[in-house]
Amino acid sequence: MTTKIARPRGRPRRFDPEEAVATAQRLFHARGYDAVSVADLTRALGINPPSFYAAFGSKAGLYLRALGRYAKAGAIPLSESLRPDRPVAESLAALLEAAARAYAADPAAAGCLVLEGARCNDPEAREAALAARVAAEDFIHRFVAARHPEEARLLTDYVATVMAGLSARAREGDGLDRLLATARLAGRAIAASISA
Structure with missing residues (x-):
């Protein structure tokens, strides 16, 4: 006796690469690159x-696409905080609060x-993330250097360090109130440094 397996009616679900990148971005963001396996991704993407x-070449290839998506619609828009129409210290403080x-x-x-x-441990993914981080730091440096060239490197390093700390503390479970308190304290330190 032969049993026929009925196929579902209608067309098979169409794979949407952009939707897949969005799903992968959420997974990478929630768990970290290293903790997400290809099996996790294929299961989540169906x-x-x-x-x-x-579709993606590799896990790192998908991560690169997720980083690109994040840069367009998830990362902190630097140009909104770092505006030439307001003081540098105020702009940097606004950036830190936006990050928090x-x-x-x-x-x-x-x-x-x-x-x-x-x-992360994957060299290709780590290099892509480092390139995005360096690009953001360059943007901050150029903004500060336009008005405070002697202090630009130190202020850029300080802001980058505070942002990394805020990110790490957020992943450890610190809430918005604690992150904002830290960001505001750092903003006051920047203001004191520039006016000194």
């Missing part, structure tokens, strides 16, 4: 491994995808 590799708010916005995916990815 595809098999050959389809995964055909963004890093605490989703407790399931706290912190910064880029900063956390810069610590």
